Amino acid sequence: MTLHHLYGKIWMAGVFSIACFITACKKDFLDQKKLSAIDETAVYQDSTRSLGVINSLYANLGISFNPRRFSNTGLDAACDESEPLPDPASFTYKISSGGINPNNADKGLWGTTFQMVRIANIFLKNKDSIPVAPETRDYWTGQVRFLRAWYIFTLLKHYGGIPLIGDKIYGDNDKIDVPRSSYEDCIKYLTAELDAAAAALPTSYRSGDVNQLRVTRGSALAVKARMLLYAASPLVNSGPRGDDPEHLLTFPAADPQRWKLAADAAKAVIDLGVYSLYTASSTPLYTFFLQNTPQTEHVLVYWQPWTTANNFYIEASANPTSRGGMNGWAGVKYFPTQELVDEFDMSNGLRITDPASGYPGIGDDMYKNRDPRLTYTVHYNGSIRLLGNFGDQRVNTYTGVIPTGNAAATSASLDGIYTSTGTLTGYFRYKMCNGGGGELYRPWVVMRYAEVLLNAAEATNEYAGPTADVYDWLKLIRSRAGITPGANNMYGLKQGMTKDEMREAIRHERRVELAFEEHRFWDVRRWKIAPQTENAETHGMEITRAANGSFSYRVITIRKHVFTDAMYFWPIPQSELTKSPALKQTPGY
Template identity: 30%
Template sequence: MKYFHKNRFMKRTLSVSFIAMMATATSCNVLDKKPLDAISDEAVFNDPVFLQNYVYNVYNGIKPPWAPGTGGLDALTDIAVNQPETHERSAGIRNYLEGNLTADNVNDLASVAKELATPIPLWDYEYSYIRKANVFFENIESSTIAAETLDPMKGEVHFLRAWMYFELMRTFGGVPIIKNSFQLNAESFDVARNTFDECAQFVLAELEEASTLLDGEPVNTGKISKAAVLAFKARVLLFLASPLNNPNNDIAKWKAAETATKAIFDLGFTLHPQYAELFKKPLKTDETIFGKSFTPATRIPGWGYNYDFWPAGFDAQQRLVPTQNFVNMFQMANGQYPYAADGVTVNAASGYDPQKPEKNRDPRFYDAVIYPGAGPLNIIDGSKSTQRLYEYWEDANPNPDNAPPYINPNKVDPKNGQNLFDFGRDSKTYWVKGLTPFHWRVQTGYTFKKTDDFAGPRASFDNDYNQVVVFMRLTEFYLNYAEIEIALGNEAVAREYINKVRKRASVNMPDIKSTGAALVRDYRNERAIELHLEDTRFFDLMRWKAAPGNVDIAIRGLTKVTMDWTGTKPGDALGKMTYTYGVIPEAEVRKPWKGDYYYLFPIPNTEIRKSNGVLKQNPGY
């Protein structure tokens, strides 16, 4: 392993990296102290404002939920499907789902894109920020900053280093634990992997240190707090107790996770009454334990979540769409599933009507899924702002040669008498005729709603969108606790905590009363709908070793939706809609599950070569 002498390293690199970093500094006086291109390591590590900004830069090592692409890895699961024309990691997604993931192509999937730059392999990305953390610890040894100021920063960096190692562990398994700064351009890194258990112990030790250093520190929104440290420790312990990492079902691991998770409930967090508000500004600190907000200067990359999830049409990307499997996960308001376990047979006891699929569903359905006819939604496109429905249908009685009318005949512009066209698939005939510009298809007929900001424009570099990122919130730990109690045989306690989530004021679903395998299904279903697009579903399926039947599935959705305007009158927004369900022929074909080795990604071959073969590959690759 080749290491840098810290002073030589700092002199060469800090002046460059700090120019960008300090652009967001909060004190004008700080910027006046010294030209930014002359900041030395001595100045940085002996000035509390400079050093805090250095720490804030290390926060960027937390992989965002839009990496490796919008929706994290949800496109590898049963709840979402990648749209290949628009998803930036489409090739990597296809390789994984077709069973063709290799050490040579893994970086097509396991990568992080920053703005519009070339994606950075996840391995490189995390180790680059681990290096920043190591530089911090090497240089604060001689810092003159007072302990009461320096210690909280040390706590933050211990937490961040633990987070970054955990990201690598859950993706690749055991990885090299490196505590020194190192040269990123080195020709070789001849260092072996640590075992998974060694990595786990290192992460937990980092969190113990962070907890001590942050004890008694005031909580500031968006900053790492002791509560965030305790919550992350509980998450890690659940991961270690799960079947993938606990093949002998060591009960002691479940008990450790139980103790750590239960401690979260004493921190004063509560469920925010409105589910949909959790992902809008400001951060809902009653429930959110750790999250991030944005300004136009620090916005989500590209044009933000709107551009990625906005209902298709008018140049929206529409990179990821819900599957029928996901839609079917939402129970009816009476607590019954709309379909039997096969996802095709209607559950007669539910009262579900496939021709009225939006009726009487779990209230979270309306906050999560945009379905044909959904609305009205406030849509701002350029200078236009109006209330619109989501139109995804074709005419039941199209005219010969695709002649008009092929839209809602009851909607006309009062100013000029012309027909008004909404967003989405403004009827298949209208789309096929080529009258909708920049139109991406919606493979399944549904789009995601959870992260959209309909109060802002579809795409803008300047708009202050109301979206936030939630890294950890109380709901996750209620659900984690339920999982732990199921594993420990305490089903009544598990139901209690699942039902706490279902009793949120804006949800208020009936209590579940199931036991055994049915309880496990209810729990996992609840987790999927509650935490979708929060970068959890893929890693849940992996740690449960539950990929078969959940990853290697045919993609189902709406294969056809027709609208019959017969008998409608002026003012009617909808005619009679008819739905046809089935496998989406345009969607990727997912191959049978490859086997247990596929629960981890391969180490990139570039890293194996850099180590001169010292770094050993995961079995199976």
């Protein structure tokens, strides 16, 4: 039996044995779980059942990251990264149309994360009863404290300050009416919790342990670094808001020292010396998203149970119809924008807007000699992909005169723009997809080392300017991507950049390297540039084929997005405010 088969069996056994924890716990924060003392005692006097509790906490680790979170779309379809189908009922479409309010707000994240916090608190209350060795108990406790902090941080980035209940477990007859804590108090609490978790967790996965594919010290420190980066960013670190006297959404005063805290936290992860960028030369870039064993770039990963039948979860929403998209538009739900495609440099590292880059302009050669990450992130017209018995064939996204013949020649009738089953923007997502077409076991890579380097670069630049370390971290990422070093070994980066120039270079690198990894949606908000990036039109590429086989090209407008200042954070569902009068709605709603 493989490690993954064994892990899956233990996970399923754990879920079954603690069914009372899950089925009796309803969907929102204020609902109370009915669990008898006898049942609780039985769970925590059994080590296997106790392990099952931990496994249940891992199961929702990717709730915010999930690319099928909202009707087969994720948050990339709620910003300028990709465009969802024009469905006004879709939540991502509502977000980017400015139509979210407390009455139609998503309830899933609020309810599920508080449910996970409650399960964690019950575990921590009973941890000393678990019949395992002290070192195992400490290891399990470190995981639970990390996971509780992860869920609270997930709430924080969505809503701002949230009710901090600490270790409190509410009983059936308790009145639950807890006010929101300030943003600053939430950061202080989470910093302490993540530090405590880090101290209890191993530096590396424990060899031979069935639970080795879990969080480590680096996971906890990396999440703290991301959280402190968010906390240092302009959205919350620019002084108080007039409509937020309780500082739910900001610190009471701006403090540039917060950038140093974020920089030091990211550097602590780097200094562990256990992570590196994936550079296997025998496989394409980003293959580590598809590999079922730990990789040096993995920092925070959810290893799905082997038996989980959801390993096609990205492909079902992103694949071209000719390559297995589920029932045409019933499955393919979102499409990369021209805005994202234009961010990818030429292979010499220069922006396509730079006259020295060699970019030929819109036309037959516009995708040639680009940053290799473009090919591994987006399927554009002419991209090569396996097509069943026909072998590797082009993905055709054009309209116009479609030739007759076999499926390899006529795939534009399925995938082409303006067809009923084709692309909306002229592009399909490819990143994290299995190019072979079948299902495979693979993890959710929620955090990876490239992000840690970019977090360190951003925070260091904001605090100390474009130091040598900042340049080195960016060059590591661009070198791994396949950008040529150039005569000066700068990989297209400008020498002697100012802080402002380096800031834009880092933001550009994040958009390219971390595309479709749940960063762009939050980055444009924490940088406070969403009024420019989100209150704007999105575009696509219309390619028309003539009868003689030649192509013409035109940038097209997809639709206008809407953004208001209230949308920097999410509204708390009205049903929660009704149940808990002490809760105050997010300012702006």
